[in-house]
Amino acid sequence: MLKLERVLITQGNFSVHADMTIEPQKKYAVIGPSGAGKSSLLGALCGFVPMVEGRLTWHGRDITDDAPGVRPMTMLFQDNNLFPHLTILQNVGLGLRRDLRLTAKDKENVERALCRVGLTDMAQRMPGSLSGGQQSRAALARVLVQGCPLVLLDEPFAALGPALRNGMLDLVQQLVTETNASLIMVTHDPKDVARIADEVIFVAGGIAHAPQPAKALMENPPAELRSYLG
Ligand SMILES: Nc1ncnc2c1ncn2[C@@H]1O[C@H](COP(=O)(O)OP(=O)(O)OP(=O)(O)O)[C@@H](O)[C@H]1O
CATH class of the missing domain: 3.40.50.300 (P-loop containing nucleotide triphosphate hydrolases)
Incomplete structure (x- = not known):
C-alpha cells in the first residue's frame, strides 16, 4: 500500500x-x-x-x-503525451524501454497491449493520423505495458x-x-x-x-x- x-x-x-x-x-x-x-x-x-x-x-x-x-506508478495526462514522430507501436514500446531496443518478448507485450485496447491495426501509424479516442487508447496501452501497481x-x-x-x-x-x-x-x-x-x-x-x-x-x-x- x-x-x-x-x-x-x-x-x-x-x-x-x-x-x-x-x-x-x-x-x-x-x-x-x-x-x-x-x-x-x-x-x-x-x-x-x-x-x-x-x-x-x-x-x-x-x-x-x-x-x-x-x-x-505511472501517470496518464490529458494530452496523452504521445510523441508525434514515433509510430503507435514505438510510443507504446517507450513504456518498456526508453531506448526502444525492444526484445521479442517486449514486442509481444506491446502487441498484446495494443490488441487489448483495440489498436492492432494501427501499430505502424503515427499519432497524428489517429482520432482523439484512438490516441487515448494508445496512451492507455503504454500505461498497460508498464504493469505498474498504481x-x-x-x-x-x-x-x-x-x-x-x-x-x-x-x-x-x-x-x-x-x-x-x-x-x-x-x-x-x-x-x-x-x-x-x-x-x-x-x-x-x-x-x-x-x-x-x-x-x-x-x-x-x-x-x-x-x-x-x-
Ligand atoms: N508550477 C507552479 N508554480 C506555482 N504555482 C503553481 C504551479 N502549478 C500550480 N500552481 C498553483 O497551485 C495551485 C493548485 O493547482 P492544481 O493544478 O494542483 O489545482 P487543481 O485542483 O488540479 O485545479 P484544476 O481543477 O483547475 O485543474 C493553484 O493555485 C495553482 O495556481
Whole structure:
C-alpha cells in the first residue's frame, strides 16, 4: 500500500496537506474545486512536485525522494503525451524501454497491449493520423505495458465526447482490474465518481482529505463538498 504520512506539497505560494493510505486494487476519484491542488497531489505522488514535509512510503519503504522513473506508478495526462514522430507501436514500446531496443518478448507485450485496447491495426501509424479516442487508447496501452501497481489519471479524457469518455472510463476500469492495479483519477464530473470510484479523495481548503467510500459520501456530502457539487 501507498502511505502519505503528514505530507505537505507546495507549488510556489500554494500548499496542500495530505495524510492518507491508498489501498491495493481500489479505485479512487480525486475531486474538488479548481485550483484546490488535485493535480499537485498527483504530481507529488509521481515525484514531479516537491513534498516539503512528511514522507511517502510504498509497502513500508520510504520513496519520498525517489526519482519519478523508479516509483511504482505511472501517470496518464490529458494530452496523452504521445510523441508525434514515433509510430503507435514505438510510443507504446517507450513504456518498456526508453531506448526502444525492444526484445521479442517486449514486442509481444506491446502487441498484446495494443490488441487489448483495440489498436492492432494501427501499430505502424503515427499519432497524428489517429482520432482523439484512438490516441487515448494508445496512451492507455503504454500505461498497460508498464504493469505498474498504481495508475494515476489527471482528467485524461476531458477532450472526448461523453459516449467516448464513458467507453474509455470503462476500459480503464477493466484494465486496472485485470492488472490488479489501484487507480487514482482526477475528475470534475460527479458522474465519473459514480461510474468508477470505490473511494473519493476530496481536495479543498488546503487539505487532500483521506479517502471515504464514494457512494456514502456522494449521497450525503459534508457542507464543503455539497457547496462544490452545487
Ligand atoms: N508550477 C507552479 N508554480 C506555482 N504555482 C503553481 C504551479 N502549478 C500550480 N500552481 C498553483 O497551485 C495551485 C493548485 O493547482 P492544481 O493544478 O494542483 O489545482 P487543481 O485542483 O488540479 O485545479 P484544476 O481543477 O483547475 O485543474 C493553484 O493555485 C495553482 O495556481
